[in-house]
Amino acid sequence: MTKLVQVAVAILMQPNGEYLLASRPNGKGWAGWWEFPGGKIESGETAEHALIREAQEELGITPTHIQPWIKRRYDYPATHDAEAKTVLLHFFFVHAWQGKLQAREGQQFAWQHPRKLNVSPVLPANAPIMQALSLPPVYAISNVQEMGEHAFLQALKKQLDHGLQLLQIRESQLDDAALAKLSEEVLQLCAPYDCRCLLNGSSEKALQLGYHGVHFNSERLGTLTQKPNHLLVGASCHNRAELEQAQSLKLDFALLSPVLPTKSHLETSGMGWEKFGETLSGMEIPVYALGGMQAEHLSLALATGARGIAMQRACWI
Template identity: 45%
Template sequence: MTVTHVAAAVLLREDGSYLLGQRAADTFYPGFWEFPGGKVEPGEAPRDALIRELREELGIEVVQCFPWIVREHEYEHAHVRLHFFRVTKWQGELQDHVHAALSWQTIGAKSVAPMLPANGPVLKALTLPDFYAITQAARIGADAQLAALEQALKHGLRLVQIRERDMPEPQRTAFASEAVRLIQGFGARALINGDADMALELGADGIHLSARELMALTQRPEFKLVGASCHTRGELDQAIALGLDFAVVGSVNATPTHGMQEGIGWEAFNIIIADCPIPVFAIGGLQRDNMLAAWRHGAHGIAAIRSAWAVDSF
């Protein structure tokens, strides 16, 4: 079946809500809800198609949008390849030109149904925040890390990887236990680096795999949230094949963690994650000020170790 390319928009308001449209009665899947967008015409770039479709469907002019994920789905009538963009700024008032209804939805608490099958998996990806912090208690001390963690959580941090492979037992387990309790107490999610048994024992929200652990797997670990570190497209393809929820790719810039060796840069990062169906965090010498650059190159957001705990990053 010929693949039909579609540009799809995740319109995001400042309060974090996103827009869904209900398909009209005279279309395939009438009554189903979807992200606005439409077919990419021959010779048209997906971004240009997005801008055109939102003008035609909603009467708005896109001011700022970022490439996000690319997913494929086979319907009975078509094989579609959906190029999702996050649209963060636009001009004009929304006008419903093609849908039966429009509805702003809260991330993680969708109130309309049914969802068009191709768009369903995108909802889980939307629940990921754009900043992923990684602990460094073995370097700065458990007490200092817990204090910094609490301050970051108070300022909105919602996704944390507990990564303390160099911390001796039983200090490692004690620190991880206290960190999970603290993180979940703020309604955030805690992932344990590599240790599935510890994650289960402590009631963590999931695990984060190293590239080596990722490549040794034949099936997805049974956790609600599973991410992995990737350095090549082959590793990223393994994460995709296993159905992981996200990946971390880098290092984009030189970092002390990797002996200050030269990073891959944004262009190489962009090539590695091209057309990726799962969200990808960029890592490596990055801080919150680099978020726009990350979004422009297709990243979901930024992962960080040292800069995550700097006072001025909260």
């Protein structure tokens, strides 16, 4: 019977969004492969305590600002230098620490930009996490219909100045000419900030207008048979089955909503955080929480396993 090993894993984050990878030292299984630093949770030890102990032993630092994130299970096959095992990885964001990084086990360190990985090979269990980290924690959704175009573009410029990196244009009320005009202004505004823009609609229209990606509503998702090429692809989901459909198509991410009461869904009170977390459990696809989100909900969304939050109104205030 394959043994289960519980592991605490640290995602050390720099203010600029870079995260730390470390090479596995000689003498250990998978030596030379890159991973997030961490180690085995000992009997009677909490994951948080194991994270701090391992950081002190391996890296010479003491984490001071820890944010629990997701758990991932992975089955490692036997290799010439390691036996088969199943790991349950407890991932934590580490935003601050005391001390200076030290390679106490002879490992190498590399700070990585989420969208520009330049080390290899990477341990297989870490690959889905890196995919999730390539997405920012906040996904903004346009609100031209309520705000008006001028006010929206002003608010967008303000958010870009504050670091916005992912935007969905969702304006079904616009005809083709008006959408093309808005799209041109938005894409020009976002380009210097490297903010990726997705169109809520068809992949054909997204490509035609020059968007970086496309976002499908749940109805379009239900008819999709393969992921469009050359686009970042997201989808709106409202239950586990729709999330599994998005994952089976290998979409880049999904939204799950509504979590809390929202003006867009006055007929429902929302699923709440407990059900949201249960619905996400075990999913590999990065998921954003949507519905009644405010900036202060980000830490709670991360703790339930989400990649972050999506907001349509609160981000433009």
